Amino acid sequence: MTEAGRSTATAGRSVGEAYNFAYLDEQTKRMIRRCILKAVAVPGYQVPFGSREMPLPYGWGTGGIQVTASIIGPDDTLKVIDQGADDTTNAVSIRRFFARVAGIETTDRTAEATVIQTRHRIPEHPMREDQILVLQVPKPEPMRYLEPRELECRKIHGFSEYGLMHVQLYEDIAKFGEITTTYDYPVMVNRRHLMSPTPIPKFDNPKMHRFPALQLFGAGREKRIYAIPPYTEVKSLDFDDHPFEVQTWDECCALCGAEDSFLDEVITDDEGGKMFVCSDSHYCGERRAAGHVGPMEGEDAPSFARPADQEADGS
Amino acid sequence: MSGTVGGHDLAPGFADPVLGSQSAFRGVLEAMSRPGRVVTLSTLPTAPAPLDPATAALALTLMDFDTPLWLDDAATTDSVTDYLKFHCGCPVTGEPDTARFAIVADAALMPPLDAFDPGNDLYPDQSTTVILQMKSLAEGPRLRLTGPGIERDAIATVDGLPAGFLDQWAANRTLYPLGVDMILTCDEAVLGLPRSIELEG
Amino acid sequence: MYVAVKGGEKAILNSHELLAERRRGDPEVSELGIRQIKEQLTLAVDRVMTEGSIYDPDLAALAIKQARGDLVEAIFLLRAYRTTLARFGATEPIDTARMAVQRRISAAFKDLPGGQVLGPSFDYTHRLLDFDLMQEAETAPEAERAPKPVDDDMPRVADILDSEGLIEIDEPDDEEREVADLTRQPLTFPAERDQRLQNLARGDEGFLLALGYSTQRGYGRNHPFGGEIRMGEVAVELTPEELGFPIEIGEITVTECQMINQFKGNEDTPPQFTRGYGLTFGHCERKAMAMALVDRALRSAELGETPAFPAQDEEFVLYHADNVEASGFVQHLKLPHYVDFQSELQMVRRLREQFEARKRGEAAE
Numbered sequence: 001m002t003e004a005g006r007s008t009a010t011a012g013r014s015v016g017e018a019y020n021f022a023y024l025d026e027q028t029k030r031m032i033r034r035c036i037l038k039a040v041a042v043p044g045y046q047v048p049f050g051s052r053e054m055p056l057p058y059g060w061g062t063g064g065i066q067v068t069a070s071i072i073g074p075d076d077t078l079k080v081i082d083q084g085a086d087d088t089t090n091a092v093s094i095r096r097f098f099a100r101v102a103g104i105e106t107t108d109r110t111a112e113a114t115v116i117q118t119r120h121r122i123p124e125h126p127m128r129e130d131q132i133l134v135l136q137v138p139k140p141e142p143m144r145y146l147e148p149r150e151l152e153c154r155k156i157h158g159f160s161e162y163g164l165m166h167v168q169l170y171e172d173i174a175k176f177g178e179i180t181t182t183y184d185y186p187v188m189v190n191r192r193h194l195m196s197p198t199p200i201p202k203f204d205n206p207k208m209h210r211f212p213a214l215q216l217f218g219a220g221r222e223k224r225i226y227a228i229p230p231y232t233e234v235k236s237l238d239f240d241d242h243p244f245e246v247q248t249w250d251e252c253c254a255l256c257g258a259e260d261s262f263l264d265e266v267i268t269d270d271e272g273g274k275m276f277v278c279s280d281s282h283y284c285g286e287r288r289a290a291g292h293v294g295p296m297e298g299e300d301a302p303s304f305a306r307p308a309d310q311e312a313d314g315s
Numbered sequence: 316m317s318g319t320v321g322g323h324d325l326a327p328g329f330a331d332p333v334l335g336s337q338s339a340f341r342g343v344l345e346a347m348s349r350p351g352r353v354v355t356l357s358t359l360p361t362a363p364a365p366l367d368p369a370t371a372a373l374a375l376t377l378m379d380f381d382t383p384l385w386l387d388d389a390a391t392t393d394s395v396t397d398y399l400k401f402h403c404g405c406p407v408t409g410e411p412d413t414a415r416f417a418i419v420a421d422a423a424l425m426p427p428l429d430a431f432d433p434g435n436d437l438y439p440d441q442s443t444t445v446i447l448q449m450k451s452l453a454e455g456p457r458l459r460l461t462g463p464g465i466e467r468d469a470i471a472t473v474d475g476l477p478a479g480f481l482d483q484w485a486a487n488r489t490l491y492p493l494g495v496d497m498i499l500t501c502d503e504a505v506l507g508l509p510r511s512i513e514l515e516g
Numbered sequence: 517m518y519v520a521v522k523g524g525e526k527a528i529l530n531s532h533e534l535l536a537e538r539r540r541g542d543p544e545v546s547e548l549g550i551r552q553i554k555e556q557l558t559l560a561v562d563r564v565m566t567e568g569s570i571y572d573p574d575l576a577a578l579a580i581k582q583a584r585g586d587l588v589e590a591i592f593l594l595r596a597y598r599t600t601l602a603r604f605g606a607t608e609p610i611d612t613a614r615m616a617v618q619r620r621i622s623a624a625f626k627d628l629p630g631g632q633v634l635g636p637s638f639d640y641t642h643r644l645l646d647f648d649l650m651q652e653a654e655t656a657p658e659a660e661r662a663p664k665p666v667d668d669d670m671p672r673v674a675d676i677l678d679s680e681g682l683i684e685i686d687e688p689d690d691e692e693r694e695v696a697d698l699t700r701q702p703l704t705f706p707a708e709r710d711q712r713l714q715n716l717a718r719g720d721e722g723f724l725l726a727l728g729y730s731t732q733r734g735y736g737r738n739h740p741f742g743g744e745i746r747m748g749e750v751a752v753e754l755t756p757e758e759l760g761f762p763i764e765i766g767e768i769t770v771t772e773c774q775m776i777n778q779f780k781g782n783e784d785t786p787p788q789f790t791r792g793y794g795l796t797f798g799h800c801e802r803k804a805m806a807m808a809l810v811d812r813a814l815r816s817a818e819l820g821e822t823p824a825f826p827a828q829d830e831e832f833v834l835y836h837a838d839n840v841e842a843s844g845f846v847q848h849l850k851l852p853h854y855v856d857f858q859s860e861l862q863m864v865r866r867l868r869e870q871f872e873a874r875k876r877g878e879a880a881e
Binding site: 019020023024025027028031048049050051052053054055057058059060062082083084087088089090092093096119120121138148149150151176177180182183184199200201202203221223247262263264265279 | 524705
Binding site: 020021022026027029030031033034035036037038039040041042043045047048070071072073074129151154155158159190192193210214227228229230231232233 | 332333334336337338340341343344347348349376377378379381382415436437438439440442444462463464465466491492496509510511
């Protein structure tokens with residue numbers, strides 16, 4: 001085999017540690033790359049892969065990290081978000097990891113990134129054909145709560161027998177008058193495979209439909225990779241008399257005034273005071289830089305609400 | 316790396332194996348994600364005849380001792396098998412239905428698609444990927460592609476598909492989500508044809 | 517408060533520094549050396565090697581030091597190191613019949629060829645705290661050894677039963693068949709025994725202990741006897757392709773347990789004894805025994821028994837045995853989930869409004 005061993009292939013600006021470019025060895029990357037191509041060929045189908053132990057714990061983005069490590073190159077610019085924000089601790093940790101083992105550029109600007117790794121959100125800013133979105137997946141199997149056995153779940157997907165899920169959703173309607181799933185809301189991909197969109201809020205589900213960028217999903221602990229090619233049909237499950245709806249807010253973002261973004265509720269005191277702010281920190285910062293102003297702006301804003309640009313991302 | 320094996324020169328692989336395969340992978344990933352789009356690979360190895368540089372790049376990027384490979388008679392030359400053994404270490408199989416990858420250098424020698432492994436109901440990913448070398452990916456009969464990865468439709472003009480290919484592909488389509496995936500190559504370029512795609516002449 | 521959640525890079529670096537400080541403890545106390553851990557916390561090293569899936573006492577000792585004695589964390593460190601190592605080939609199967617035995621006991625026979633060899637064991641110690649150990653001893657303890665420690669011929673108990681046809685025959689797999697490797701391919705179901713044994717060997721000792729115990733208490737009883745437990749050194753051999761014959765590349769200490777289980781037979785099989793197998797690196801006796809119980813429990817379907825209990829449930833056991841996976845996922849609940857929580861907040865508020873409106877309606881009627 002002719003592969004660069006440890007410490008030889010630190011192109012880019014890596015700190016030259018005794019690891020291969022992007023940490024993974026070439027044999028592992030080849031295996032993951034083969035799985036990614038199969039995942040792309042069967043949109044929404046979960047391809048088993050020989051997930052490795054990463055230096056970060058299972059459940060903390062190891063699937064996304066392995067996918068990113070297998071696709072990323074020295075010309076890429078990486079953005080990492082968690083809960084929509086670039087400065088959440090685990091996003092910082094993953095971004096540092098790649099800056100260290102691959103020496104690549106990182107950014108918090110959605111438009112500048114070529115690869116975006118995310119947990120629990122899809123950026124508000126529309127993505128382009130020349131970008132790739134990598135989603136971290138805790139539980140890839142949408143049927144798991146209804147059928148814990150892997151072998152049975154495989155058969156369900158194999159023969160497209162998703163009746164159980166429809167029954168489950170309809171029972172919800174019968175009991176509550178609506179479907180009470182608010183995140184990780186199951187989607188049908190390419191009219192064939194039922195898929196977990198990952199624990200994104202259902203607010204983000206419609207973005208997946210005919211998305212211009214390639215979406216890759218990595219589940220490290222559960223050892224599955226799946227994909228949605230660009231422009232693929234992605235439909236959130238619903239019923240004719242109960243069409244799918246996303247969350248809405250009465251409020252707008254307190255900082256930038258956005259009315260179209262997913263809002264986080266922030267408790268401001270111990271007397272029930274609260275405010276709503278964009279979960280996508282870059283989107284919010286960009287809007288404020290462009291002069292948009294929310295009802296609570298300027299000097300009163302809490303420290304986290306500084307424009308994202310002022311926050312060094314450590315790369 | 317290059318060397319001499321069995322008395323003839325061995326063509327070198329990627330100048331930088333790590334970054335070369337990363338770059339080639341992104342090329343083939345784009346091709347498979349956007350079927351119909353002709354993607355020129357930017358980093359290429361020297362290929363042993365009759366392999367095209369793009370075919371050799373795919374082999375170096377995707378194949379190893381875990382991926383049994385089937386070669387058509389045209390590709391079964393000492394220089395090709397030595398190259399693949401040395402650089403990839405992949406076992407060569409004579410049975411197309413046990414192969415993870417197949418390289419077809421001469422379309423006339425390609426077995427019918429159903430001779431390859433379409434995967435199975437529980438694991439449709441365990442299917443063969445066929446790499447087919449074409450006369451041209453720029454000029455030739457017109458094909459219309461629709462399906463995942465394509466906004467409305469994509470038009471490919473390719474020359475060198477085997478006779479009766481559209482019927483074989485239609486039969487492959489009926490197996491979905493099982494089925495064989497294909498990567499068409501010519502010189503330095505690749506074009507993806509995953510099983511999810513509908514083809515019309 | 518909110519700022520702390522979004523602490524960013526600086527907070528992470530500070531946390532790492534605090535961690536390093538805690539690891540070192542009081543600087544007045546001399547620093548723990550890797551050799552001390554390797555020589556004096558040997559059973560911790562053995563467990564970390566076993567579940568960390570790599571035989572390297574030095575690295576295991578390093579991991580234990582770095583992890584401040586948290587063995588699951590140490591196992592994780594070792595696994596993360598191991599995962600990108602180059603793979604040179606597969607060794608020949610080790611032959612435990614040719615083990616240089618330190619310890620060998622059988623509960624199934626009073627005496628047997630080779631005899632019972634207690635070796636170093638906590639068994640039969642009285643668990644009284646030895647306050648002498650509060651001080652460093654002036655002289656190192658030394659044990660007397662028999663002039664000729666053990667018989668060269670020490671057949672495995674299962675092989676003795678085998679010669680009488682009383683125990684199921686262990687057919688070796690076809691030599692050409694590649695052995696599964698969970699570090700390279702994920703589990704598939706139904707799992708073959710090679711996958712299962714590897715999974716159990718890497719599995720969490722506490723989890724296997726509880727499952728093995730549950731079979732003894734009636735949740736999948738399989739009438740086990742401690743057929744044999746042996747611990748000692750075995751040679752590791754590799755056959756280089758260019759040589760074509762095996763050469764010894766080293767020696768490792770392992771613990772092996774063969775459980776012998778009563779089996780009443782079925783339509784095709786006469787009454788006989790069946791086997792459960794456990795193997796660990798180093799001296800991990802509790803783990804090897806628990807593993808053997810669980811291995812036998814997981815063979816229930818193969819032996820025509822109806823799997824009904826947790827320890828017999830292949831997917832349940834194999835998917836939940838790995839403490840690196842389990843620890844990561846349980847602890848990932850520390851990561852922010854506020855986007856999903858926000859979604860749930862909205863939903864619960866709305867459902868509560870509906871609930872209260874309904875109550876008001878009922879009260880008005």
